[in-house]
Amino acid sequence: xxxxxxxxxxxxxxxxxxxxxxxxxxxxxxxxxxxxxxxxxxxxxxxxxxxxxxxxxxxxxxxxxxxxxxxxxxxxxxxxxxxxxxxxxxxxxxxxxxxxxxxxxxxxxxxxxxx
Amino acid sequence: xxxxxxxxxxxxxxxxxxxxxxxxxxxxxxxxxxxxxxxxxxxxxxxxxxxxxxxxxxxxxxxxxxxxxxxxxxxxxxxxxxxxxxxxxxxxxxxxxxxxxxxxxxxxxxxxxxxxxx
Numbered sequence: 001x002x003x004x005x006x007x008x009x010x011x012x013x014x015x016x017x018x019x020x021x022x023x024x025x026x027x028x029x030x031x032x033x034x035x036x037x038x039x040x041x042x043x044x045x046x047x048x049x050x051x052x053x054x055x056x057x058x059x060x061x062x063x064x065x066x067x068x069x070x071x072x073x074x075x076x077x078x079x080x081x082x083x084x085x086x087x088x089x090x091x092x093x094x095x096x097x098x099x100x101x102x103x104x105x106x107x108x109x110x111x112x113x114x115x
Numbered sequence: 116x117x118x119x120x121x122x123x124x125x126x127x128x129x130x131x132x133x134x135x136x137x138x139x140x141x142x143x144x145x146x147x148x149x150x151x152x153x154x155x156x157x158x159x160x161x162x163x164x165x166x167x168x169x170x171x172x173x174x175x176x177x178x179x180x181x182x183x184x185x186x187x188x189x190x191x192x193x194x195x196x197x198x199x200x201x202x203x204x205x206x207x208x209x210x211x212x213x214x215x216x217x218x219x220x221x222x223x224x225x226x227x228x229x230x231x232x233x
Binding site for chain 2: 035040046050056057103105108
C-alpha cells in the first residue's frame with residue numbers, strides 16, 4: 001500500500017515548455033486534489049476532482065489543466081510553463097464528503113523550477 | 116471565502132516543555148472541519164489532528180490536543196512534552212462541510228515554524 005505517489009520528484013523546465021505531473025493513489029479514494037506551495041505560504045488549491053471523469057477549479061487554476069481518466073490517477077498539466085509556476089506541487093486524496101471521510105492524504109510533492 | 120490566519124511565523128520551545136500554536140479563521144458557515152498538518156524538512160504533509168465543528172469536545176491525539184473555540188473562531192494546537200522530532204512547519208487548515216463550488220479543498224494558513232531547543 002503505497003498511499004499517494006507523485007511523479008516526477010523534481011523537474012527543471014524552460015519557459016514555454018510543457019509537462020505533466022502524475023499523481024496516483026491506491027486507497028480507492030473518490031476525491032483527488034492538486035495544490036501548490038510557494039515560499040512563506042500555505043498550500044493553495046489548483047484543481048480537484050470528486051470522481052473519475054470529473055474536474056473542477058480551485059483557488060489558483062490559471063495556467064493549469066487536469067484530467068481524471070482513471071479513478072486512481074490525477075494528472076496536472078502545464079501547457080506553457082512560466083517562471084511564476086516555479087513551486088512545490090502536492091497531490092492529495094480523500095474518500096470524499098461526509099464525517100470521517102474528510103481527511104486528505106498527501107503525496108511527497110514535486111519540486112518544479114521554471115527558468 | 117474562508118481565510119485562515121496563523122499569527123506566529125516562528126515559535127521556539129525547550130525539549131520536554133509545552134507549546135501552543137495559534138490559529139484563527141474566518142467563515143460564515145456553521146459546519147466545517149479543522150485540521151493541523153505537520154510538514155517536516157522532508158516536505159511530507161502529515162495529519163496531526165482534526166476537529167469537527169459540531170463537536171464541542173476538543174480533539175486529542177497522544178501529546179497533541181486542540182483548544183477549539185467556535186464562537187471566537189479559534190483553533191490552537193497544544194504540544195505537550197515536546198520532542199526533537201516535533202520540529203517542523205505546522206499548518207492550520209479549514210474545510211467546508213459543503214461540497215461543490217470549490218468548497219472541497221483545504222484552505223491553509225501560512226504556517227508556524229516550530230523549533231525545538233535541546
